[in-house]
Amino acid sequence: xxxxxxxxxxxxxxxxxxxxxxxxxxxxxxxxxxxxxxxxxxxxxxxxxxxxxxxxxxxxxxxxxxxxxxxxxxxxxxxxxxxxxxxxxxxxxxxxxxxxxxxxxxxxxxxxxxxxxxxxxxxxxxxxxxxxxxxxxxxxxxxxxxxxxxxxxxxxxxxxxxxxxxxxxxxxxxxxxxxxxxxxxxxxxxxxxxxxxxxxxxxxxxxxxxxxxxxxxxxxxxxxxxxxxxxxxxxxxxxxxxxxxxxxxxxxxxxxxxxxxxxxxxxxxxxxxxxxxxxxxxxxxxxxxxxxxxxxxxxxxxxxxxxxxxxxxxxxxxxxxxxxxxxxxxxxxxxxxxxxxxxxxxxxxxxxxxxxxxxxxxxxxxxxxxxxxxxxxxxxxxxxxxxxxxxxxxxxxxxxxxxxxxxxxxxxxxxxxxxxxxxxxxxxxxxxxxxxxxxxxxxxxxxxxxxxxxxxxxxxxxxxxxxxxxxxxx
Numbered sequence: 001x002x003x004x005x006x007x008x009x010x011x012x013x014x015x016x017x018x019x020x021x022x023x024x025x026x027x028x029x030x031x032x033x034x035x036x037x038x039x040x041x042x043x044x045x046x047x048x049x050x051x052x053x054x055x056x057x058x059x060x061x062x063x064x065x066x067x068x069x070x071x072x073x074x075x076x077x078x079x080x081x082x083x084x085x086x087x088x089x090x091x092x093x094x095x096x097x098x099x100x101x102x103x104x105x106x107x108x109x110x111x112x113x114x115x116x117x118x119x120x121x122x123x124x125x126x127x128x129x130x131x132x133x134x135x136x137x138x139x140x141x142x143x144x145x146x147x148x149x150x151x152x153x154x155x156x157x158x159x160x161x162x163x164x165x166x167x168x169x170x171x172x173x174x175x176x177x178x179x180x181x182x183x184x185x186x187x188x189x190x191x192x193x194x195x196x197x198x199x200x201x202x203x204x205x206x207x208x209x210x211x212x213x214x215x216x217x218x219x220x221x222x223x224x225x226x227x228x229x230x231x232x233x234x235x236x237x238x239x240x241x242x243x244x245x246x247x248x249x250x251x252x253x254x255x256x257x258x259x260x261x262x263x264x265x266x267x268x269x270x271x272x273x274x275x276x277x278x279x280x281x282x283x284x285x286x287x288x289x290x291x292x293x294x295x296x297x298x299x300x301x302x303x304x305x306x307x308x309x310x311x312x313x314x315x316x317x318x319x320x321x322x323x324x325x326x327x328x329x330x331x332x333x334x335x336x337x338x339x340x341x342x343x344x345x346x347x348x349x350x351x352x353x354x355x356x357x358x359x360x361x362x363x364x365x366x367x368x369x370x371x372x373x374x375x376x377x378x379x380x381x382x383x384x385x386x387x388x389x390x391x392x393x394x395x396x397x398x399x400x401x402x403x404x405x406x407x408x409x410x411x412x413x414x415x416x417x418x419x420x421x422x423x424x425x426x427x428x429x430x431x432x433x434x435x436x437x438x439x440x441x442x443x444x445x446x447x448x449x450x451x452x453x454x455x456x457x458x459x460x461x462x463x464x465x466x467x468x469x470x471x472x473x474x
Contacts, residue, residue: 018190024183030156038164067119068402075127087128094121099177134382135195146379151307158300252458256384260397263377266435268404271428286358306370323439326372331432337361338425
């Protein structure tokens with residue numbers, strides 16, 4: 001369902017505002033994510049404020065991704081018992097420290113450390129924010145709210161593409177720093193997750209949170225449903241090691257984990273982080289009539305536009321059908337771009353008459369990726385895990401995401417040097433074809449279902465099973 005009139009917007013206004021504040025730090029994160037693409041060409045110049053070699057420049061991206069892995073492991077250790085709001089607050093702190101490091105860095109070592117710390121904050125946010133969104137959102141708009149993270153991140157990418165090539169590097173650092181601080185200041189005004197409050201034994205606070213989020217005093221039915229659902233989902237010992245164990249010993253949890261590990265891996269093995277972190281270099285090799293800076297800004301704007309479009313499709317069409325369509329078209333576009341580079345660079349043909357094709361392919365990649373592959377996995381991260389394994393499950397899914405990002409960047413940087421830039425494009429296209437088959441066979445349809453109904457679906461129970469008046473009815 002898409003919020004398309006004033007009455008409906010008012011109904012969900014508090015949820016939209018809460019998610020906006022929760023994802024505000026993703027603006028700053030998007031700037032860090034996209035920063036290497038316009039910044040590295042500046043840093044490789046003779047007048048660079050931080051002298052570096054081409055080999056060293058590779059670690060400007062990889063140190064950030066290594067920080068992603070560390071951020072996942074840190075989340076694994078600290079987020080299980082913390083409230084969702086505090087978790088989001090903590091994830092903002094490394095981002096602030098990272099921008100401060102970027103601002104004062106005068107050597108490559110300091111820059112590596114700053115980028116690493118920024119990566120830590122990024123993946124801590126990718127654990128904390130989806131949990132918060134999934135637990136406060138009405139099922140009818142959960143898919144829309146789940147896209148906010150990517151929208152905010154891509155606004156940040158566009159901002160850094162627009163600022164960094166034309167202004168001193170310090171400008172982007174100061175801008176990113178301000179955005180992260182603003183999020184911290186406003187975070188105290190948003191409601192806490194009612195799911196977390198119930199698990200903490202704060203039933204009255206959970207009632208007030210629901211009343212604020214739903215803009216209604218009549219929340220008793222939903223509160224009773226949540227209490228029953230949380231008792232079932234958190235039954236047994238709630239120590240974190242037991243939560244981790246239940247991921248692998250409960251069939252429905254293992255099924256959810258397997259689906260999300262694959263989806264999060266394919267997200268990165270499609271090459272999206274490579275595109276964002278190296279788009280200036282890719283356009284430079286592709287040639288064309290536009291400058292690399294203008295082409296990169298077009299890429300960033302299309303990423304943002306496609307995120308906005310995905311808001312209108314995520315809850316209108318099924319998750320499964322969007323994934324299949326997205327992976328198939330993304331694969332075809334990547335393979336096509338690989339052939340362009342092969343003919344132009346590998347064979348040496350003059351393709352000036354096709355100078356428009358790379359920008360068209362990249363736009364096609366962006367649109368196809370964001371409509372499903374770039375959105376559905378992050379929405380499902382907030383949907384598939386029950387409360388008693390949610391932190392452990394989200395952390396492991398994000399660990400796969402980070403490791404796959406590291407692998408995809410390493411594949412690009414080293415196969416591009418050794419075998420030609422066309423090779424990684426073919427590899428990424430092949431991974432997306434694998435995702436098509438996986439989506440057909442294993443991805444469940446969660447559109448319009450409550451978190452409790454999704455658990456019945458994963459357990460292969462009749463999804464007509466519902467909880468009414470505090471009791472399960474099938």
